[in-house]
Amino acid sequence: MSAADELTGELAPPMANGEVLFEAPWQGRVFGMARALAEAGVYDWDEFRAHLIDEIAAWDRDPAGEYRYYDHFLRALERLLLAKGLIGADGLGERVSAFAARPHGHDH
């Protein structure tokens, strides 16, 4: 699916003031997960924020490619969950491989 299809098709991301906030559904899921886990007390929002600041600061120091905010957001969440032992690196790798191996059409 192209980016244009995502903007106009059934997966159209939420809009506010006519502006796209999430460019792809996964960005909304990542944002929603990070907040929901903090609200449930799994971690303090400040812990997540510290990881996000680290991720963004690393890019600021050495910009590589286009700045993609939700890439940093995703990595910050992943690193925090791994650091707290809430998910395991091996388990995550296996799950990613399993999902990636699904037939095309189930990969969004």
Added chain:
Amino acid sequence: MSEQDWRAIRAEAIESLLVERGLLDPADVDRVIETYNDRVGPMNGARMVARAWCDPDFKARLLADGTAAMAEFDFGGAQTEKLVVVENTPDTHNVVVCTLCSCYPWAVLGLPPRWYKDPAYRSRIVREPRRVLAEFGLVLDDDVRVRVWDSSAEVRYLVLPRRPADADGLDEAALAQRVTRDAMIGVAQP
């Protein structure tokens, strides 16, 4: 497989593991997205601004303690951070940024626009605010002081814009329609 798909898969894998471990309810994720994106939006902030324009007592309360003044509305959603409202005047213009990441008054403005999170805005609005504001189409007179407020984990800022000169006779609800998200960040005037 595109890079975009790869990130979507990673996000989905994380979510599925968290759900399996009983740490996360997917419905909560839906609720967060809906809360911050669809339901909250910038309209909550606009209602507060419009009331401040109409009600001097409320305006005084809003500027004295934004968090407490916000509680006078039934916005729902959690605002755990302190909300500080800064007022634009004929000689001072306020603009908000988060230089470190993306801190933003979600409870009253919804989710931040893309440019708010970009490195260019985060660094340049501090260094050369007048020039950045001009790029947004907001040209300030030389004698207007610009104050840049850096949001943090503890404090979120909201700009109280100046009431439009041509808004006489409008009621509070109509005024709220005039208040834009960008005006409450401080990069526009209503």
